Amino acid sequence: MIALSINGKIHTVDVEADTPLLWVLRDTLGMTGTKYGCGIAQCGACTVHIDGVATRSCQVPVGSLGKKNITTVEALAQNGKLHPVQQAWLDLDVPQCGYCQSGMMMAVVALLKEKPKPTDAEIDVAITNICRCGTYQRVRAAIHAAANNA
Amino acid sequence: MTYMPKIDRMSKIDRRSFIVGSTAAGAGLVLGFAVPLGSQHVHAADAPAEIDAWVVIRPDDTVVIRIARSEMGQGSMTGLAQLVAEELGCDWSKVTTEFPTPGQNLARNRVWGDFITVGSRGVRMSNEYVRKGGAAARMMLIQAAADAWNVPASECSAVNSVITHHPSGRTVTFGKVAEGAAKLEPPKDVPLKDPKDWTIAGKPLKRLDTADKIVGKTVFGIDVRLPGMLYAAINACPVFGGKLTSFDEAKVRAMPGVKHVLRVDDNAVAVVADSWWWAKKALEALPVVWDEGDNAALSSAEIAEVLKEGLTAEQAFVGHQAGDAKAALGGAAKVVEAVYAFPYQSHAAMEPMNATALCTPERCEVWASTQDPEAALKAVAAASGLPIGNCDVHRTFLGGGFGRRGETDYVSQAVAVAKQVPGTPIKLLWTREEDTTHDKYHPITQCRMQGALDVDNNLIALHMRISGQSIAVVELPFILKNGMDPLVFQGLNPGGTEGVFGYNIPNLLIDHAMRNPPVPPGFWRGVNGNQNTLYLESFIDELAHAAGADPLAFRLKYLKPKQAAVLKAVAEKAGWGTPAPPGHYRGLASMMVNGSYVAAVAEVSVDRGRVKIHRMVGGTNPGHAANPELVARQVEGSFVYGLSAMLYGEVTLKRGRVEQTNFDSYEVIRIDEMPQVDTVVMPDGEFWGGVGEPSIGVGAPAVLNAVFAATGKRIRTLPVKNFDWQAA
Numbered sequence: 001m002i003a004l005s006i007n008g009k010i011h012t013v014d015v016e017a018d019t020p021l022l023w024v025l026r027d028t029l030g031m032t033g034t035k036y037g038c039g040i041a042q043c044g045a046c047t048v049h050i051d052g053v054a055t056r057s058c059q060v061p062v063g064s065l066g067k068k069n070i071t072t073v074e075a076l077a078q079n080g081k082l083h084p085v086q087q088a089w090l091d092l093d094v095p096q097c098g099y100c101q102s103g104m105m106m107a108v109v110a111l112l113k114e115k116p117k118p119t120d121a122e123i124d125v126a127i128t129n130i131c132r133c134g135t136y137q138r139v140r141a142a143i144h145a146a147a148n149n150a
Numbered sequence: 151m152t153y154m155p156k157i158d159r160m161s162k163i164d165r166r167s168f169i170v171g172s173t174a175a176g177a178g179l180v181l182g183f184a185v186p187l188g189s190q191h192v193h194a195a196d197a198p199a200e201i202d203a204w205v206v207i208r209p210d211d212t213v214v215i216r217i218a219r220s221e222m223g224q225g226s227m228t229g230l231a232q233l234v235a236e237e238l239g240c241d242w243s244k245v246t247t248e249f250p251t252p253g254q255n256l257a258r259n260r261v262w263g264d265f266i267t268v269g270s271r272g273v274r275m276s277n278e279y280v281r282k283g284g285a286a287a288r289m290m291l292i293q294a295a296a297d298a299w300n301v302p303a304s305e306c307s308a309v310n311s312v313i314t315h316h317p318s319g320r321t322v323t324f325g326k327v328a329e330g331a332a333k334l335e336p337p338k339d340v341p342l343k344d345p346k347d348w349t350i351a352g353k354p355l356k357r358l359d360t361a362d363k364i365v366g367k368t369v370f371g372i373d374v375r376l377p378g379m380l381y382a383a384i385n386a387c388p389v390f391g392g393k394l395t396s397f398d399e400a401k402v403r404a405m406p407g408v409k410h411v412l413r414v415d416d417n418a419v420a421v422v423a424d425s426w427w428w429a430k431k432a433l434e435a436l437p438v439v440w441d442e443g444d445n446a447a448l449s450s451a452e453i454a455e456v457l458k459e460g461l462t463a464e465q466a467f468v469g470h471q472a473g474d475a476k477a478a479l480g481g482a483a484k485v486v487e488a489v490y491a492f493p494y495q496s497h498a499a500m501e502p503m504n505a506t507a508l509c510t511p512e513r514c515e516v517w518a519s520t521q522d523p524e525a526a527l528k529a530v531a532a533a534s535g536l537p538i539g540n541c542d543v544h545r546t547f548l549g550g551g552f553g554r555r556g557e558t559d560y561v562s563q564a565v566a567v568a569k570q571v572p573g574t575p576i577k578l579l580w581t582r583e584e585d586t587t588h589d590k591y592h593p594i595t596q597c598r599m600q601g602a603l604d605v606d607n608n609l610i611a612l613h614m615r616i617s618g619q620s621i622a623v624v625e626l627p628f629i630l631k632n633g634m635d636p637l638v639f640q641g642l643n644p645g646g647t648e649g650v651f652g653y654n655i656p657n658l659l660i661d662h663a664m665r666n667p668p669v670p671p672g673f674w675r676g677v678n679g680n681q682n683t684l685y686l687e688s689f690i691d692e693l694a695h696a697a698g699a700d701p702l703a704f705r706l707k708y709l710k711p712k713q714a715a716v717l718k719a720v721a722e723k724a725g726w727g728t729p730a731p732p733g734h735y736r737g738l739a740s741m742m743v744n745g746s747y748v749a750a751v752a753e754v755s756v757d758r759g760r761v762k763i764h765r766m767v768g769g770t771n772p773g774h775a776a777n778p779e780l781v782a783r784q785v786e787g788s789f790v791y792g793l794s795a796m797l798y799g800e801v802t803l804k805r806g807r808v809e810q811t812n813f814d815s816y817e818v819i820r821i822d823e824m825p826q827v828d829t830v831v832m833p834d835g836e837f838w839g840g841v842g843e844p845s846i847g848v849g850a851p852a853v854l855n856a857v858f859a860a861t862g863k864r865i866r867t868l869p870v871k872n873f874d875w876q877a878a
Binding site: 034128 | 581789824
């Protein structure tokens with residue numbers, strides 16, 4: 001049995017230690033907001049926070065997590081209030097199909113913690129998530145909007 | 151955490167009990183409009199208010215609008231709801247939506263028409279009958295109120311879900327009269343508003359699906375969870391046409407979570423386990439013997455040779471002919487010739503193919519992201535061996551579609567697995583690698599372009615010889631005309647409303663030497679229009695250069711009016727004819743595809759073989775725009791999709807296998823390569839065209855024409871990543 005701290009709660013799961021966090025979240029715990037896109041840390045659809053750091057959960061064996069705090073998209077909004085990044089996403093209607101957007105927003109939240117007013121060049125380096133619908137222009141605008149509203 | 155789609159409750163009971171049940175529960179009005187599909191059964195005398203179902207009004211005034219088309223990001227769900235709500239006269243803030251199932255559609259004589267969501271058809275092909283669905287509902291609600299007040303309906307109107315009797319000033323909300331309205335006979339004559347009077351449709355309203363998408367609540371196919379569900383991972387033979395010979399189940403049977411190792415059809419093997427990860431691990435460890443069949447040695451080089459031969463072959467299907475192009479080319483003052491090539495491309499939707507199936511000996515139900523729910527239903531019936539009335543497909547949101555989800559292979563597989571584990575729901579999910587190597591690929595073609603200029607540099611002849619693959623041969627053989635695939639000529643047709651050749655050229659020949667390599671082709675966002683636009687609009691640029699003319703002025707001499715208008719609009723917006731920023735160069739392109747007129751101007755710079763796309767200006771005349779912001783988003787997204795393909799998109803074959811497997815070998819544009827996109831949405835109100843695809847095609851030639859302006863080099867073979875800048 002492995003104990004995991006996810007979104008402020010301890011979950012005890014009966015899985016092999018090498019199981020990636022992504023599949024424990026999705027299949028074992030039913031937290032499906034975090035998505036599978038590639039399984040090789042290329043696309044970023046599975047991005048969660050581990051102790052506040054944006055991390056691609058398809059590459060993280062649950063046995064390696066110890067007491068680290070995991071945050072998923074389900075916990076971005078707090079007390080019924082959207083996170084400023086979510087609010088910017090809503091205001092600018094960023095998502096199209098929406099599949100990549102959980103991971104996209106998790107990457108952006110982590111970026112804004114580190115760089116509250118990122119430049120376009122900093123966004124280009126930090127946000128490497130793939131969106132096949134092509135929402136990048138609105139993603140960029142929403143990052144700036146969230147930075148200005150925070 | 152278990153997900154049960156809301157509409158799922160409906161499918162388990164027949165239509166009458168649904169209607170009765172919902173009325174008993176006070177759900178009120180369920181009505182719609184007869185789609186003109188030839189069925190008379192929809193007016194069954196014993197069910198006068200149950201004709202069909204676009205609009206449901208709850209007592210609390212909530213409006214549920216039924217959406218027949220799939221929502222895969224393109225936004226039709228919102229656009230279609232706007233069209234219904236406009237005619238209904240409801241309060242937009244009270245609108246919700248739901249997707250009826252194909253089983254319900256079948257049971258109700260296809261009251262919702264067709265569900266297929268391809269070819270940029272979602273809004274344009276259904277706009278009239280969904281608007282009538284809204285309008286008929288409004289008329290019935292007003293009639294019910296008028297009856298209750300004992301006044302003529304003509305003295306009443308409906309705005310914002312409130313019906314007002316004007317002489318007396320009395321008002322009532324939709325929810326209060328819905329139950330009465332549901333009992334009325336639907337009107338036969340249903341006039342529609344003049345789009346000039348629209349207040350909901352045609353406006354840049356916010357999407358209805360954003361709120362759930364930003365909190366991770368939206369349910370895609372991959373997110374479906376059913377009680378007792380198991381997970382399946384699958385491998386099909388890596389060579390197209392190959393078969394499964396055998397596998398050694400004993401080697402993986404004891405691995406964690408493994409429940410079953412199953413043969414799937416004649417070409418695949420699946421492992422079923424407690425978690426998808428365990429299923430995948432066991433599948434990777436499973437020894438499998440394939441019979442690779444006839445295509446075991448197939449290579450991209452071999453395919454290219456076959457297509458090359460077609461460029462000069464005698465026999466070809468003629469798609470468009472005027473004058474005598476061959477004679478004019480023979481006697482022209484100047485002849486320009488170039489050969490282009492367009493590769494296989496993968497769809498690479500973010501959500502890999504998946505479906506969840508629950509089969510019993512009596513019934514089979516599937517939950518899936520699909521662009522063609524009715525075809526999926528047929529596939530479920532075929533794969534399960536059950537009557538179609540005992541099957542259904544529950545529709546989820548799609549994590550991208552791009553044409554890939556118009557296929558039903560993954561649905562059939564899920565049923566083939568679930569059938570072997572009766573009573574247990576099975577979620578079958580492809581790995582990204584399976585998705586990339588078992589796609590139905592954008593078809594491969596080459597094209598020889600020949601153009602003739604007279605002594606005054608007028609364009610007098612064009613011969614466009616396309617050589618390559620037909621999708622219809624595999625997917626829609628019934629549309630072939632004496633062997634010819636008309637879809638190959640997308641955007642090059644002499645007439646019609648779908649994709650008309652844009653230029654007036656006195657001597658024209660566009661023909662197709664059909665060459666069908668054994669790689670499965672499929673529809674792909676924009677599909678044939680993409681390469682046809684690349685070929686035509688790159689080559690028109692070559693001709694303009696040969697004529698010593700400005701590419702815009704040269705085009706405008708020959709373009710038909712609507713296409714010229716869009717091209718002029720983007721040229722103006724992009725500052726064509728004024729100096730570009732230092733080191734930047736511009737190129738342009740236009741086309742009429744998927745029923746709309748589109749154009750693009752690209753602004754690029756090229757630094758040591760690195761093409762940087764700074765800005766794209768996209769123009770669209772879609773006739774009508776259900777929501778101009780949705781159109782703008784589709785233009786932005788189309789450029790990303792088309793330019794990803796232009797820069798990187800290429801599927802190659804070696805030893806019969808697709809060489810690309812994942813996003814590391816099948817690259818796509820990320821945010822750092824995203825150009826600024828400015829859009830000009832200019833509906834002229836004269837027709838209904840599509841918006842999801844047309845702009846894809848014009849992006850690549852606009853960019854490559856700009857690259858020529860920057861470097862003097864013509865890139866004629868995609869993707870750009872393979873271009874040899876030294877040799878060229």
